[in-house]
Every structure is written in structure tokens, then in C-alpha cells.
Amino acid sequence: MPIATVNPATGETVRTFDAQGPEEIERCLADAAAAFASYRATDFAERSALLTGAADLLEADIEDIARTMTTEMGKPLAAARAEAAKCVKAMRWYAQHAESLLADELPAEADVRDSGARAVRARYRPLGVVLAVMPWNFPLWQVVRFAAPALMAGNVGLLKHASNVPQTALYLGGLFTRAGYPSGCFQTLLIGAGAVEAVLRDSRVAAATLTGSEPAGRAVASVAGSEVKKTVLELGGSDPFVVMPSADIAQAAKTAVTARVQNNGQSCIAAKRFIAHTDVYDEFAERFTAGMAALRVGDPMQDSTDVGPLATEQGRTDLEELVDDAVRQGASVLCGGRRPQGMERGWYYEPTVLADISETMRIDQEETFGPVATLYRVADLDEAVERANHTPFGLSSNVWTRDADEIERFARDLQAGGVYVNGMTASHPALPFGGVKRSGYGRELSGHGIREFCNVTTVWQAV
Incomplete structure (x- = not known):
């Protein structure tokens, strides 16, 4: 499928884009890995300020990005405006709640003593570079509901969006840059489906999330499984x-x-x-x-x-x-x-x-x-x-x-x-979202969603 905006209301091709080649993909991967090395050390106050800034920019852009979404995939304009507003809400929710959702967990004192420790805590730490393979039907919301918690947890993101919503994809990449995120923290990859496997197999990519068809989910899960990488899949429903x-x-x-x-x-x-x-x-x-x-x-x-x-x-x-x-x-x-x-x-x-x-x-x-x-x-x-x-x-x-x-x-x-x-x-944003059977596995949103791409680390201290 070409990477292009084709207006579904008319069938007319509005704009086409060249897919990124190996050199550009390598640059994005290198930038993502470098960004994670420093971004992971930021505190929640810094991350919250950045995400709130992105939400403010999106809120100011609602009319323009709504028209872009409607042009690219045909949703009624009122629904597109509502989708953008929902993204603003979710971003602000995670900016406000991420710190408490990822607070250290302390076991009962009796269990601490029984383990032979003076102190024990479970800590949530970011995994690294997360690849998001996203669909066209909610081209803004599907991405933000991954990106907001992932960034607040200290991860960085690479977005491979559906090939028929490239302008929305590029807007998202630019949004986080405009908000002041360090270079490489969130990037859009303009690539076809055939280039996904190589990106996912790259050692600098720690995990992946996909919303889409069952065949696409099987393909991504198979590759990730062979590389022993975490995935979250949402594969549709009836x-x-x-x-x-x-x-x-x-x-x-x-x-x-x-x-x-x-x-x-x-x-x-x-x-x-x-x-x-x-x-x-x-x-x-x-x-x-x-x-x-x-x-x-x-x-x-x-x-x-x-x-x-x-x-x-x-x-x-x-x-x-x-x-x-x-x-x-x-x-x-x-x-x-x-x-x-x-x-x-x-x-x-x-x-x-x-x-x-x-x-x-x-x-x-x-x-x-x-x-x-x-x-x-x-x-x-x-x-x-x-x-x-x-x-x-x-x-x-x-x-x-x-x-x-x-x-x-x-x-x-x-x-x-x-x-x-x-x-x-x-x-x-406050409710866990996901399915069972062939609708996929894992959860997005709420505390469950933000913890999906975290390393739950047990910290045991004797003295």
C-alpha cells in the first residue's frame, strides 16, 4: 500500500509520501536509543510538564487536526473534533496521575521480615524504545493512548502508523517535538508493513504494541516472541x-x-x-x-x-x-x-x-x-x-x-x-482497556496500561 492521503469521500489522492529508507530508519533508531539513555533519568515533574505542554498544543490545534483526520479516513468532522479533545483529556490525566500509578510498592512488614530483609520495595522502571504499530480508524487516539503512558513511564516511542493516515502520523511526531521533548523521544516512521520486522528485531527496540487486524497481530507477536520482547495486542472485536x-x-x-x-x-x-x-x-x-x-x-x-x-x-x-x-x-x-x-x-x-x-x-x-x-x-x-x-x-x-x-x-x-x-x-483513561481470545492480550489505559511497558524491579535490602 502506498503511503498516501486518499480522501475516502471522493477517492482522490491528496498527497503522497516517500517511504523512509534504511539510512533514515537507522538514524531514527539511533536517536531513539540515545534519547532513552537520558530521558529515563527525568523525574515525573519534568515528564508531566512536557506532556501537559503537548496537550495544550493539541488543544489549540483541534480544528486543524480534526480536518486532517476527516480528510484521511472519513470520520464525521464532529467525531474527529471529539477524538482530539479526548486525547487532550488523556494526556492531562496521565500527566497528573502517572507518579502515583508508578509509585514504589511496599510489602507488608511481616513479609519484609520473613524475607530476611530490612527493607523491600517493588519499583517500576521503563523498558526503553517501544515500537507502536497503529491503525487508521482512530488515528490520533490510538497513538495517544499508548504514547501518553509510555512517555510518562520514561519510555520513548517509535510510531509506525497506517499508510493511509501519513499526515496525522507526521503531526504526532511533530507535536511532541514542539512541546519540548528531547530529540528522539517520539518519532514517526514513514515505512510500509514490510519494514516493520527489521525494526522490531533491532536490539535497540525493547517492546511493541499493536492495534489492528488479527493477521497483523499474529505477525508482530511471532517476531517479538522469537526475540523475547514484550507485546500488547488489541486485535478488534465483534x-x-x-x-x-x-x-x-x-x-x-x-x-x-x-x-x-x-x-x-x-x-x-x-x-x-x-x-x-x-x-x-x-x-x-x-x-x-x-x-x-x-x-x-x-x-x-x-x-x-x-x-x-x-x-x-x-x-x-x-x-x-x-x-x-x-x-x-x-x-x-x-x-x-x-x-x-x-x-x-x-x-x-x-x-x-x-x-x-x-x-x-x-x-x-x-x-x-x-x-x-x-x-x-x-x-x-x-x-x-x-x-x-x-x-x-x-x-x-x-x-x-x-x-x-x-x-x-x-x-x-x-x-x-x-x-x-x-x-x-x-x-x-482511568479504565483498563483490552480483550481476551482473538481480541488480543495486555491492557491499555489506567494503571494497568502504564505498567505494561515497565520493568517491575524487586529491590531487597539487608542493611
Whole structure:
């Protein structure tokens, strides 16, 4: 894939970039290693001041960077502004809380004495240069949620961003430089996927984090494993949205629409499979379908637009193939199911709801990365849990019920990294984020996220 900005609303190539060659990559690696040698010794006050400065700059740039994101991957402009504002919030949160999150841990006095020591503490120390392989769907947020905790922990970063968001990638590299970070602390690599392995194998790179497809995750994890390097992977999801009889059906249906089409439906934590108890299925399906059908598809630069184009032409083709396969096998199209009429330019697809899904359909097991929802009817709580878990993914989940016993059952038995009750999944800097099964491993955000790329060092002192 060329490194280029291609406007998904028009299909036009806006700007292309040359990939960095071996000499430039070597310079970036050398600069990163040199930066870590000194940056690791900075204290939390210094790091906090730098990250706060970066947050201030980003806040001033929100309108410009929002337009860049919308141009590069098609998210509605209002959503792009919100993404940038969320990044500012996360940066300030880590600037404020990192020191307490990484404070030395002291065991109980009895355990200290039993170990034969006068004093013992566990200390968090940075690992070094961390390679981040990031996706296009949240081109600012995905990077900041790695970079903010990693930099506050004393690590330095190398960013290999998706090839279709190069201008956002370059903005991020420049942002931290403008904020006063020492040279080499955070750099953008303009390289293709084929160059990632060599960078990851380089001895100066200590660890890697990847958000993206399952094949990409397997590739990075395989290389890192062979080099015995730490990785954190977030590989997507097919999140269930379960509606039980005690739920507020009108509110559940309204939230379900937002949960499915956020970011034009291209979100790992977007609800994708909608599972309704038979007692409320008809009402939920009617309300949900009406809400999806009422969405305005159009130019993402217009604030009146609800759903913009898919980010890539191939992404739309992949989505169409899933829908077409389901329809051929008997799925019912309640709304959508095609490209919008009169919108020949750009990679648009109508908000779509499919029912009568069978297990032979690809869409039953594969992630739908676009504004397409599948509906399932279940007879009881047991079937709801079984259907929710009937996928190779386990990122997050949404359940709608006012029954305390049902809430406890879902929280206990759903195979997911998160269970959101009577609301939709959303990431927050104070809450751990990540999945199980083929959604990956490790956690981002919160104290769990900042500790992922730390060496937990036991310091034992006899006298």
C-alpha cells in the first residue's frame, strides 16, 4: 500500500509520501536509543510538564487536526473534533496521575521480615524504545493512548502508523517535538508493513504494541516472541449488545444505533451483534432498524452528517462481501444493504441491519468493520450468554437489564475485557482497556496500561 492521503469521500489522492529508507530508519533508531539513555533519568515533574505542554498544543490545534483526520479516513468532522479533545483529556490525566500509578510498592512488614530483609520495595522502571504499530480508524487516539503512558513511564516511542493516515502520523511526531521533548523521544516512521520486522528485531527496540487486524497481530507477536520482547495486542472485536426484558427498550435502541455506527461503524469496540430476548425482540428490532434507516449519510466535513464513507475502497468491498454472503444464505435485510444511490464518488455504504443470521454465514463469526448490524433472537438468559460468547473475539460487551441477578451473571460469564451495563462501551483513561481470545492480550489505559511497558524491579535490602 502506498503511503498516501486518499480522501475516502471522493477517492482522490491528496498527497503522497516517500517511504523512509534504511539510512533514515537507522538514524531514527539511533536517536531513539540515545534519547532513552537520558530521558529515563527525568523525574515525573519534568515528564508531566512536557506532556501537559503537548496537550495544550493539541488543544489549540483541534480544528486543524480534526480536518486532517476527516480528510484521511472519513470520520464525521464532529467525531474527529471529539477524538482530539479526548486525547487532550488523556494526556492531562496521565500527566497528573502517572507518579502515583508508578509509585514504589511496599510489602507488608511481616513479609519484609520473613524475607530476611530490612527493607523491600517493588519499583517500576521503563523498558526503553517501544515500537507502536497503529491503525487508521482512530488515528490520533490510538497513538495517544499508548504514547501518553509510555512517555510518562520514561519510555520513548517509535510510531509506525497506517499508510493511509501519513499526515496525522507526521503531526504526532511533530507535536511532541514542539512541546519540548528531547530529540528522539517520539518519532514517526514513514515505512510500509514490510519494514516493520527489521525494526522490531533491532536490539535497540525493547517492546511493541499493536492495534489492528488479527493477521497483523499474529505477525508482530511471532517476531517479538522469537526475540523475547514484550507485546500488547488489541486485535478488534465483534462486541455483543444484549437486551433483556427489564431494559428500557427505547433507550437501548437509541444507544444501539450510536454504538453501531460510531466512527462510521469502524471501531473495534462498536457493538456489532445485537441480541434481544424474544419478549422484547420485535420492539427492539423495530426501533433499532428505524433509527439506523434515519441516519444521514454524506460528506463527513458537514456537521449534519451522521455517517461518512468507509476509510478505504477495500474496506467497503470486504463489508459488501460479508453482507452479500449472508443475503445469499437467507439473511433478511431490514434496512440498507447497498451503496447509497447518487453517491458514486467515495466509499459510502448504507447503514444496514440484517436478521435471520445462521452459523454458516461468514458474518456470524467475522468482524463487520462498517455500519452493518446483525440481529439475533434468544429465548432466555442462558441462550443470551451463549450467543454473546459465540465468537472468536472478546473485546467488550454491552448488556441492557435492570435485573441485579442478570447483571451479575453477565459480569461473571461474558468472555470479554469489558462489560458495560445499560450503556455503550467507551474507553476512558482511568479504565483498563483490552480483550481476551482473538481480541488480543495486555491492557491499555489506567494503571494497568502504564505498567505494561515497565520493568517491575524487586529491590531487597539487608542493611
